[in-house]
Amino acid sequence: MKKLLLFVVTLMTTFSAFSQYKMENVSITYGEEITEEKGKIIKIIGETNNKIYALGLKGKSDYFLKIFDASGMKLLSNKPILLPELKDKDIDFEEIVILNGKLYVIGSVYHRKDKIFTLVGIEYSEDGKLSKNMTTMFEAEVAKSSDRGGFYFKVSPDEHMLLAMHTALYEKEDALKYELKMFDPNLKTVFSNIEKVSYNDDQKDYEFTISDFDINTKDDVFLVINESYRDKKKKEKVEKFQVFAFKNQNGYKKEVVDINFTGKEIINCKMISTSKNTVQLVGFYSSVRDNGKANKELKGVYNATINLDNNTNDNLKFNEFDYATKVKLLGERRAKKGKDLKPLYMIHSIIEKNDGGLIVISEYRFIYVGQRQGIGPLGVQPITYTTNEMIVMALKPDGSLDWSNVVAKEQAATVTVASLNIFAGLGGSGNFNVALGLSFPLGVMGKGPEYLSAIPIYKDGQLSILFNDNKKNKGITDIEEIKSLGNYNNAVPTIFMFSDSGVITRKDPEEAIKNELVIRPGIFYRKNEKEFLIYASRKSQDKLGRMVLQ
Template sequence: MIKKMMCLIMMVGLSLLVNAQNIGPISITHGKEIEADKEKIVRIAGEANGKIYTLATKGKNFYIKVFKSDDMALISTNEIEMSDFKDKEPEFEEIAVLDGKVFILGSVYDKKAKIANLLAVEISEDGKLTSNAKKLFSTKVTKKRERGAFYIKESPDRDRLLILHAALFDKEEVIQYEIKLINNNLDILMEQIEKVPFNDRKGLEFDIADFDVNFNDDVFIVINESFRDRKTKTNHEKFQLHAFKSSNGFKKEVIDIAFTNKEIINCEMLAGEDGKVRLVGFYSSVRKNGKANKELKGVYASVVDVNAKSVDQLKFNEFDYDTKVKLLGERRAKKGKDVKPLYVTHSLVQKSDGGLILLSEYQLIIVGRPSGIGPLQITPITHINNEIIVTSIAPDGSVDWANVIPKKQKASYSSLAIGFAAFAGNSNFTVSASVSVPIGVLGKGPEYLSAMPIYENGQLTVLFNDNKKNYGITDIEDIKWLGNYNKAVPAAIMFDDNGVMTRVDQEDVEKHQLVLRPRVHYRSTPTEYIIYSSRKSEDKLGRMKKD
């Protein structure tokens, strides 16, 4: 009897240890174990009506899994079976919670009419599809290969969806994009379609760099055009903010952000309520012959006053020597080499002093040579997510400090299809806005990679999975690869006001401890996340917050 009691006490103690974790200032509390865990969660859509709504996948099928908000116990699992539209079942695009209502979105290409359609269906509280459905997009395209892709963002109040469709008409030499703002009744509040011809500008590079909506339902698009005139040997850069203010009936307003001898590489936008839009990202230099170097020279920061249609701030900041040493090594840094353009904007955080913190992560996707016969060919794919450049920008656009989070993460898998819609189009037409790992890829390993930032009381903390052999190591040269993500341990990097970096590792890591999936989360408050963790057959939702 005593032995049984001791065993029971040990089991309870182990359960408490597994369900509660602390990594420096970050605390993680997991809910009940998901017993029916054959379907792996790939998206946490949101929280409403005392429930948490998630998207899960098993094979090629998708499911809606509903949990209780308090103890995170599973309530129901329902397979998504959307009715055929144009004799085809829609391809799943997204799941969203809008002001208490839950919707799924699916796309269908009408081959006969050459139309790209997007449908929305409301989900009941218990996670089942209802009869409330609506066609949101019906966009004319040229052919299946040029049907384009849909890109979706939620509004800050989480009561609107901003949806962008972009496609390339190669033969007609036209780039087309259409944007719509949808409320939680599936009403279209705003819509705009644009066509950009490039027949007279051979070699035009066109990028929809970012798009966003603010608390006032004002919609913004950042477009970046680059064209080199061979005759004059000059580089023509068009960097513009397109504003559609609700107070002006969503009439298009164009604001030029002018500069010379530089080229914008990417952009991250933060649209505020004060009529100011903040833009940050990387830029490159331009050679004397008019060609852009394409490599990263540094970070720019701009503030646009939408009401006055003016650019209040535009500042270009070159990488400092210490940052380049961490990214390139001392030898290349001394030679003045620029940084390779392999860093994508990861997160943009607004500081308490009005400035910004930009996180940019090294990201590389390697697609191997397919093997097999015909349609059964298997393609090996490797995702690499390494170091993160952290840049703190002052309110005046200058750089307060910069540092580099050292990490090396890799995940490989094989797939019958790739389907990276975020890279739709050819090399001269890109939609870098909202670039993310496709839902169909999550559940195969990449969801364990990347990082999660939390900013509170002026302090930034970044949490990620790491190799246990990297405990206490902050020198990027000494970091070892995270190869087996199933054996990952959590690590946190903290930054003070001067950018000094402190690494915090969890003590007493348990052998069977759950592993965080940074790419599967929902930010319920500015300092709290709903997360998904797992190890082998054990899966749990949890809450992560800063103490």
């Protein structure tokens, strides 16, 4: 058998149950086959106390806590997560996190009579036993059941703090309420902030978006909002683009940073807290017509740097997509006409480069909801998730464009879900939008979408992107020539490696391996810069793996 290249060498299942492979600067170790069939892994929670914790899902809502030995990645236990009742109401699973070595399952329950949406946290012991003590984290007042909104979560980089947000609509008041809270490793509230935003119906094309929120290594909290409308009299697009900072050293007093510009509209925004005590904002923007109406299509990517020492926007750069990138995405004819991209791309990840610049990776994502089938509560609907090409843009430290390129891929997976639950938990509609839940919902993982998308890897200035592909695409990087993924169970791994100037080198297996495991890029846990916990499977075979960059 010929020698395989880079990561691909690790994905063979013809070796022993516990194997380690090394090739160049990459090593992947797989544990033994997971034979316990109670729930497929849908999330790797983390590693602590010499154990690896993962979340499993069987059926529609039967969650399991899977505990593995960290050294051998052998399954030690697989126990159902049986949440208790609260005031005679069943608690619905929301999330599971590790804080300072403590494992917590988080659930919610809505009390219709009181119009209260409650969030609770319950600790798990190391051996998977649910504590009898329950901590109330939120008791959010809402307008009605259908506008109860949803909860969103982020864990601090050191996994010591949990940042949570609840959003809910007040349609009769034309308002959106959002509440931020941060919790310590004992789920004690460290900081909280609540606000309600309303608007005037006379304002044309009004939109209010909670774009992103984050927590840095200093336990500072940040929130990005974008409020915009069209001034019909002045024929201008008015944009209020702001960062709210709640700093630990200032007692979490709210501080506002304005980002000022004209003649453009912000489409979306993602943030990253950097090692240089800054917050970097990136996202897509569109042009604005002479009458003040936004075109909505994607003109390019912007970058704004927030200096946390003085709460100022040090720079703001708007980088249009270059001609070469447009040709790959739109074709030469449309690129020559100056056409912009359809608003179907989402920021996948942001990487802080060694030189202080950024790498911004976006991905084409489209969700198609099929026709409902069935009667009443038994009805189901198919949903197709599509994740196609990725745009990779390297930005210089001043925010200007260094280079850009395109990762050519076509991927799709269809799942069937209960129709009543399709849009549950969405935090916005109409004039208000909450753009925080950008990943695949946990409820559809384990059914196909986890094979989609990609794992970006950055080490020693080298960017690589690993994803599943059709074996017929071997050696192909031209977006016009690639074939769709097809059956993801038969996918083969590939890796696109980028040079300092953005030139792509594609690495494929020299020959297809029969019955090889297929890595699931939608399910991984990044332990640090050099180490990832991954999950791979094929049909009934499942294995947990550890990927180390050397």
